[in-house]
Amino acid sequence: MPTSKIVPLGLFLLLAILLFNGLFSDPAHRDSPFIGREVPTFNLPDLMDREIKYQASTFNNHYTLLNVWGTWCLTCKVELPYLTRLSESGVRIVGLYYEQDSDPMFKSQTLPQVQADVTQTLIQLGNPFEFNIYDEYRDLSFDLGVTGAPESFLIDPNGVIVAHHVGDINDRVWQSVFAPHFLTNTSNRGD
């Protein structure tokens, strides 16, 4: 039996191993290219008070969970109670309010309407946010590579993004994606 006739079988078995591995990984999973990078510069108003402006420096000196959300997003509502418990346990959470209108030039809601909506939702489901950044034209979201809501970034005290998750945060996600960074954080503080 010449070896060349075995080649197809060998190639196929390699392929089978690849496909077997593929079955147990999520094809839609994507690492954010922002891990290890600083938060991009921005200058955006507070959702409730346009006079207050925030810059990237707001993330200095704390571990901050930046949560991209909107009242129009159902999954965001699902994670609000869990996030509230997190914030009660001492995690600093900042909201990045993601407008839903596909073209920001044509608004379906005025700002006061959005504000009323947000206030009501947060009263109903809990308010985990220290404050909300109003990303009216989705500029910061775009610069962070956000594809939709909910999405969350963990930012370290130097303003560097250390973890990222697409979809809602629940206990499992928190423990696997974000909590490890907090452990190093507290031990650092203990030093």
Added chain:
Amino acid sequence: MILSELGHFALILSLFFAGMLSVVPMVGSYTNNQRWMGSAPTLAVGMFVFTLIAYAILTYGFVTDDFSLSYVANHSNSLLPLHYKVTAVWGGHEGSFLLWVLMFTLWTLGVALFSQGIPTLMLARVLSVLGLVACGFYLFMLWVSDPFLSLLPFFPVDGQDLNPLLQDFGMIIHPPMLYMGYVGFAVAFSFAIAALLSGKLDSAWARWSRPWALAAWGFLTVGLALGSWWAYYELGWGGWWFWDPSENAALMPWLAGTALIHSLAITEKRKIFKSWTVLLAICAFSLSLLGTFLIRSGVLVSVHTFASDPSRGLFILGMLVVVIGSSLLLYALRASSLKVEGRYGLISREVMLFGNNVLLSVSTLVVLVGTLLPLVHQQLGRGAISVGEPFFNQMFTLLIVPFALLVGIGPLTRWKSQAPAYLLRQMLYAGTIALAAALLLVLPQSHVSYLALLGFFLAFWVLVNTVEEVRLRVGKPFNTGKLTQLSLSHWGMVLGHIGFAILLTGIAMVSNYGVEKDVKLSPGESVELSGYRFAFEGVKGITGPNYRGNQGRIIVYRDNQKITELLPEKRQYNVQKSVMTEAGIDSNLWRDLFVALGEPLGENQWAVRIYYKPLVVWIWLGAAIMALGALCSICDKRYRVRADNKRAADIAHQATPSPALNKG
């Protein structure tokens, strides 16, 4: 409840017949038990009948809105029009797999019924191999992909409706055609396996499996063309091919199948490349199975994958390993004893066909690697990448040039050896005509596109050479009566090649000279595109049987003459709430005018996308002609082996009983 149990019962009986079919005739073929071997066709009929019954039961469930069946509840709704209820049977994973298996048993039945000329031993083994593969399919359905899963005692009042994308005429015919092609390669595969088992890869097996391979290839061609056409008018973005994994999954067996039908021709006529042809037969069906795996397991991100379930993926993968792995092992063990190379010169039909096979195989490999590499990339921890249109277009543009050149001159080249002088003269002559014709097509256009020039040149090259070949065959003096003297299979080749030229022309034209415009339109405004004026009349609300939506009205003028009225729609389906775009298309042989309604932009203003697509219909027309070529070839009388020849063939086979050849 009763339906669910009847359905299961029918599937179990089918499995029983498949099991018997995979064992009894095979054992009979080794013990030389004529009765056992002779049972194969009957068992194949039984397998088909009970699968048909299972399929009919599921269809009945849809028609009678039996939402106690989980599959019906998930893919139908009482408001769904009747004809869509019937086609909704293949609107989801479980049902479409049942259809796939039904097609498979239909092919098996075909082999059982139309193989009078084939020796009993061979036929028994072929059907037995088919039965063995079918066993895997039935186990899959009964184990992890149950179309008859019952929701009792608690079932919904109404169903969740058929995916609106699938509520369409194209969807009625596209999957059955595609599946016929996919599973059709199983027949050529089984012939190859049976030939390997007997250790006799004579050109007889090529002769026997060639019409089946051609039929499968023809169906797959039609299926692919319908899929492309459907995506074109239904997805609303005017594209006819996107290199999506689901498309690639069907393209791979098609490319391998194209290589196979050519390779079978060489093996049949010249008794060479035998082990290569066997390998191709195994590959074509393996790629069909692989495509099924890719689409149904959810390992890849694609526009349409069925809801994924790891246990299903695991089962199909297991089946792939068993079926493909064992056949490749058999190939490794047996094919080596069959190396018989005939004599042929460097410039000969054999070499041309070999070149064609190499190019087609490399194209298959390009699609395979391009489809799977993102998976590897991610598994190696290098992050997600996309491999799409730019990559595939670039590779296929490179590969199609030598391929089309060979398609042109291949048929003009003699078997065994060809004097180069004649070929050179012919190439010069065809090249000049093709270049002149291509220039004539390109120069009047708005700009010169070299890619279009290349495409037209290749298309005319194929056309001129093909016509020349027919002219030569008919000989001088030319008269039309002589055309009928050419065999049907010869006409099949001619049609196949002309279809390819037409397809190529369509692709070159629409990709390089198609025009699109994205505009904001208010009622009363009009926009100019390629000599046509599109006047927007406004948008009105519409209500369909199971959807609501908006319908735009656009009147098209040319030279101030009204040509047509286009009514693009945006629909929202009541149950699934998804928004669908229905493009407004005016189509003729020379160009399509394509209008899609975008989103409202305030005060009566709408985003509208308008396309002018020259010769786009030629793409599907070319494919249809290619499929017609396959049909022609199948009808050739030399494949209708008469029953009285069978005895002779039987005797010939028995003269060399299989164990004798096992020594290799």
Added chain:
Amino acid sequence: MFRLLLMFFAFSVLTSFHVLAVEERYPLQTKQQQVWFQELTADLRCPKCQNQNIADSNATVSIDMKRKVHALLLEGKSKQEIVGYMKQRYGDFVYYQPPVNQTTIFLWLIPCLALIIAIWLFFSRRGEKVQSEIVDENVDHIDELLLSMDDDSTHQDNGDQGK
């Protein structure tokens, strides 16, 4: 000269129907920019969708990306700069043309190798030529049988073309 003719042609077509000035969705000044816009929206992938480019997708993020492509073109950015801009935010995934690295090189390497091996195999096989036709007696037997049933003119192929 040619361009002048073209402009004249365009002008005559435009004026012949008193067309109102229709607003383009993404108006751009130069032909080059328009070509780039079409290429970019066709080859940038919607990061949220299953498998769609941003031209065909109506997801919010695709519309944002289209607007961004448009804005960057107006700023005078080149096609490559815009691709880089998008990759920086959404990763290599966002562009349908894969980058060349140690893994992706196989996209080109494997087909090339296959081609080379096929050609090499072909010539090496031709070299060792025809040790055959002895093994094949049985096979020939049945082949002849088949050919005798066959009234196709396979073996007198190709008429007079060689002359």
